[in-house]
Amino acid sequence: MSERTEKFLKGKGNFIDDITFPDMLYLEIVRSRKAHAKLLKVKGGLTADNLDLTLISTGESYRKGKNYEVEPVLAKEKVLYYGQPVSAVYDKDRYKAKDLAETVEISYEELKPVLTIEDSLSSKPIHDSKKDNIVSSFEVGKKFSLGSKIKLSDELFMERVLPNPLETRGIVAFYNSGKLNVWISTQSVYSIKNGLTRILGLNPEDINVYQSDTGGAFGSKSAVYPEYVIASYLSIKTKKPIKWIESREEHISSTRPGRGAKAQLKIYGDEKGKIEGIEGKILVDVGAFADDLSSTSPSWIGYQITGPYMIENVFIEGYSVYTNKAPLGPYRGAGRPEATFFIERMIDLYADYLGLDPVDVRLKNLPEKLFESPTGLKVLPSKAFFEEGIKKLNYAELKKNKAGVSFGILIPAVYGGESAKIKIESGAVKVWLGGNAHWQRHELFVKRIIKEVLGIPEDKVILMNGNTSELEKGIGTWGSRSAITAGYALYKAALALKEKVEKMGLKEPQQVLSSELSSEYYENMQLDPSMISFLLTAAIAEIDEGIKPAIKEILAYYDVGEPLSSEAIYGQITGGLLMGIQEVLTEALKYDEKGKPVAETLSATGIAYSINAPKYDVQITSFGRSSAPHGAKGVGEAGTVGAPPASARAIENLIKKRINSLPINLDLLA
Amino acid sequence: MKIKLNINGTDYESEEEPRMLLVDFIRDVAGLKGTHVGCETGSCGACMVLLDGMPVKSCLMLAVQAEGKKIITIEGLSEKNGLNKVQKALSEKKALQCGFCAAGFSIMGTWISENEKNIDDKKVKEGLAGVVCRCSGYDTIIKTITEVAKNE
Numbered sequence: 001m002s003e004r005t006e007k008f009l010k011g012k013g014n015f016i017d018d019i020t021f022p023d024m025l026y027l028e029i030v031r032s033r034k035a036h037a038k039l040l041k042v043k044g045g046l047t048a049d050n051l052d053l054t055l056i057s058t059g060e061s062y063r064k065g066k067n068y069e070v071e072p073v074l075a076k077e078k079v080l081y082y083g084q085p086v087s088a089v090y091d092k093d094r095y096k097a098k099d100l101a102e103t104v105e106i107s108y109e110e111l112k113p114v115l116t117i118e119d120s121l122s123s124k125p126i127h128d129s130k131k132d133n134i135v136s137s138f139e140v141g142k143k144f145s146l147g148s149k150i151k152l153s154d155e156l157f158m159e160r161v162l163p164n165p166l167e168t169r170g171i172v173a174f175y176n177s178g179k180l181n182v183w184i185s186t187q188s189v190y191s192i193k194n195g196l197t198r199i200l201g202l203n204p205e206d207i208n209v210y211q212s213d214t215g216g217a218f219g220s221k222s223a224v225y226p227e228y229v230i231a232s233y234l235s236i237k238t239k240k241p242i243k244w245i246e247s248r249e250e251h252i253s254s255t256r257p258g259r260g261a262k263a264q265l266k267i268y269g270d271e272k273g274k275i276e277g278i279e280g281k282i283l284v285d286v287g288a289f290a291d292d293l294s295s296t297s298p299s300w301i302g303y304q305i306t307g308p309y310m311i312e313n314v315f316i317e318g319y320s321v322y323t324n325k326a327p328l329g330p331y332r333g334a335g336r337p338e339a340t341f342f343i344e345r346m347i348d349l350y351a352d353y354l355g356l357d358p359v360d361v362r363l364k365n366l367p368e369k370l371f372e373s374p375t376g377l378k379v380l381p382s383k384a385f386f387e388e389g390i391k392k393l394n395y396a397e398l399k400k401n402k403a404g405v406s407f408g409i410l411i412p413a414v415y416g417g418e419s420a421k422i423k424i425e426s427g428a429v430k431v432w433l434g435g436n437a438h439w440q441r442h443e444l445f446v447k448r449i450i451k452e453v454l455g456i457p458e459d460k461v462i463l464m465n466g467n468t469s470e471l472e473k474g475i476g477t478w479g480s481r482s483a484i485t486a487g488y489a490l491y492k493a494a495l496a497l498k499e500k501v502e503k504m505g506l507k508e509p510q511q512v513l514s515s516e517l518s519s520e521y522y523e524n525m526q527l528d529p530s531m532i533s534f535l536l537t538a539a540i541a542e543i544d545e546g547i548k549p550a551i552k553e554i555l556a557y558y559d560v561g562e563p564l565s566s567e568a569i570y571g572q573i574t575g576g577l578l579m580g581i582q583e584v585l586t587e588a589l590k591y592d593e594k595g596k597p598v599a600e601t602l603s604a605t606g607i608a609y610s611i612n613a614p615k616y617d618v619q620i621t622s623f624g625r626s627s628a629p630h631g632a633k634g635v636g637e638a639g640t641v642g643a644p645p646a647s648a649r650a651i652e653n654l655i656k657k658r659i660n661s662l663p664i665n666l667d668l669l670a
Numbered sequence: 671m672k673i674k675l676n677i678n679g680t681d682y683e684s685e686e687e688p689r690m691l692l693v694d695f696i697r698d699v700a701g702l703k704g705t706h707v708g709c710e711t712g713s714c715g716a717c718m719v720l721l722d723g724m725p726v727k728s729c730l731m732l733a734v735q736a737e738g739k740k741i742i743t744i745e746g747l748s749e750k751n752g753l754n755k756v757q758k759a760l761s762e763k764k765a766l767q768c769g770f771c772a773a774g775f776s777i778m779g780t781w782i783s784e785n786e787k788n789i790d791d792k793k794v795k796e797g798l799a800g801v802v803c804r805c806s807g808y809d810t811i812i813k814t815i816t817e818v819a820k821n822e
Binding site for chain 2: 004005006007008009010011012013014015017018094095164165166167168213214215216218245247248249438441567568570571572573574575576577578579600601602603604607608609610611613616639
């Protein structure tokens with residue numbers, strides 16, 4: 001039993017909106033109601049005239065980009081997306097704060113919004129200081145020229161998708177006795193602390209960040225957003241606790257969505273199904289402002305475009321471009337689902353052209369020894385894994401059911417490593433991790449590692465929420481990294497503690513629990529091929545009521561290395577699979593011709609409900625341990641990587657029309 | 671105006687604006703934080719409560735509309751602040767992840783298990799169709815509630 005889950009089921013969670021203080025003020029953000037306009041007048045509330053700051057890149061934004069325009073905390077002179085913060089008001093009453101927001105006057109001079117990648121490339125720059133709308137460009141792989149017998153091209157697209165955690169974003173900032181204390185629903189108290197420190201010019205020792213129970217994130221709670229800066233600033237100014245809770249409508253208009261990626265690809269091959277090369281362009285719509293993560297996503301997608309395959313020739317040009325839409329952020333998978341969808345759809349195209357079985361073509365192109373792609377990606381020999389998996393999933397039966405099959409890889413974001421702290425206090429072992437869980441079940445691997453290394457019973461181990469004053473340094477939870485990085489740091493911290501225990505001659509767990517020992521560990525990590533897991537996914541589709549495509553069964557044969565907890569992994573995989581399926585069917589963030597999100601409610605964003613859940617057949621397997629001492633691999637994003645290409649193919653098999661754009665266009669069924 | 675509500679057997683009385691939503695009364699006046707706001711539009715069910723035994727979404731009604739009715743929240747599903755059968759099974763099967771949906775599945779799962787006849791997976795799936803779990807893909811939740819309901 002998990003104490004954590006039990007607490008939630010008793011209604012005793014401590015989510016961000018559950019945290020209150022006397023004299024607390026409620027913050028409301030007044031947002032742009034135009035996607036692209038000059039601001040003629042802003043009257044009322046806190047505006048850029050009083051608070052003129054810009055964000056910086058933190059969180060998952062780990063790479064260096066260039067030529068990018070970072071988002072201001074409050075819009076100045078121009079608004080560049082619908083939902084951009086323009087002014088801020090507050091009141092001690094939640095309802096009155098909303099009334100107050102209605103009194104802020106904004107007048108606009110509307111400009112034509114730039115809404116698609118094509119528009120972006122042909123339009124005047126949305127940022128006056130730039131010469132065009134290209135944020136960054138990349139080349140990955142190496143130019144080649146081949147006299148291949150077969151050359152096939154296609155354009156593929158994955159629409160924007162919202163993270164939509166069930167709990168929206170939120171913060172409580174309380175400046176008290178010279179220190180800024182921040183409670184926040186987050187994947188990383190460290191990216192929040194680092195961001196606020198730098199943006200507001202604070203001393204790192206004057207700010208503490210505490211993680212509230214976090215009701216899901218899926219990428220949306222890793223970075224610093226304007227509202228966090230505003231709440232902190234206002235608390236410093238008023239010396240009162242300030243709370244901001246995002247509405248769902250604000251989540252839809254202003255939280256960073258993911259995907260929005262296009263590929264124009266050409267696949268080269270012989271007549272027998274041997275792939276000889278892949279080349280083309282990858283274009284990503286980063287929205288109105290860029291950061292390191294969004295602006296480098298085309299090269300990240302390009303880097304892993306060969307998936308588990310041995311493709312000797314690769315050349316990808318990548319471009320990230322501005323549009324008048326909310327800035328792009330990571331969404332579960334962040335680049336991995338894009339790369340997988342693109343290459344898998346191209347392989348299906350190639351197999352169909354040759355009239356070959358698409359699984360046979362895939363198996364034919366897998367490496368039997370370590371393969372280094374021209375992009376630098378190193379992949380272990382994957383052939384044995386997929387051959388075994390396709391047998392385990394009973395391919396003959398799948399074929400009968402017109403299943404779609406995808407092969408894939410999952411590259412964990414291990415860079416930066418992670419930290420962990422163990423402290424024995426009042427007869428219990430308390431653990432803090434640098435990556436802040438939102439109950440993807442870090443709790444279970446934490447208990448298991450402590451039990452294995454220190455022999456302490458699981459019910460005496462408590463995983464604490466993120467806290468920068470307990471554990472000073474850390475990274476965050478994202479990119480299928482936690483089991484590997486946080487698991488590794490905890491394992492090492494536990495070994496160090498064990499050494500102390502042995503030196504002191506403490507033998508029984510009870511003696512250890514009565515001590516006051518503690519141990520902390522941090523280490524950077526480098527990706528090596530043993531950490532990359534292989535994913536085999538199959539989907540079976542049906543056409544509901546003769547009109548609506550649905551996935552009735554999804555099968556997964558996933559390599560997780562040494563599984564830290566099978567139960568935990570099962571829920572992670574099924575959750576990701578359903579998100580991946582839904583992205584094929586209905587889930588998307590679409591905009592109208594004026595740049596306003598079409599959906600205003602959660603259900604209108606097309607997310608999955610229980611009635612959309614397929615039959616799941618999940619086989620958790622290990623294709624060898626990773627090089628981390630406890631052998632774990634990543635799993636969090638496996639389903640969102642594997643499900644889209646398999647599901648798209650399954651539907652394609654039924655409707656006999658090529659699917660190259662997500663979510664699928666229902667007109668194809670007509 | 672004065673609003674008086676009975677929640678989990680306790681009377682709460684407070685001077686509030688007529689526009690106050692039931693969910694805000696439960697959370698901010700009664701201080702029962704287990705009922706959550708996930709979407710404000712009835713899409714997600716995180717705010718579910720039982721109103722005279724029927725499941726309702728407390729973000730879609732005014733507090734004053736609930737006067738004279740018996741309101742049960744997630745905290746009141748079992749006596750002495752424990753867990754009822756559905757809650758216990760959801761916990762044991764590790765069916766939830768982030769936990770924000772706990773009120774929705776506890777309330778709706780309890781109602782289904784106590785009121786639906788000849789239960790099967792399909793009925794549970796349909797019965798839960800107004801409650802969102804964004805983490806788990808619903809599989810373990812559906813299986814767990816079906817099992818409890820079958821044994822009712």
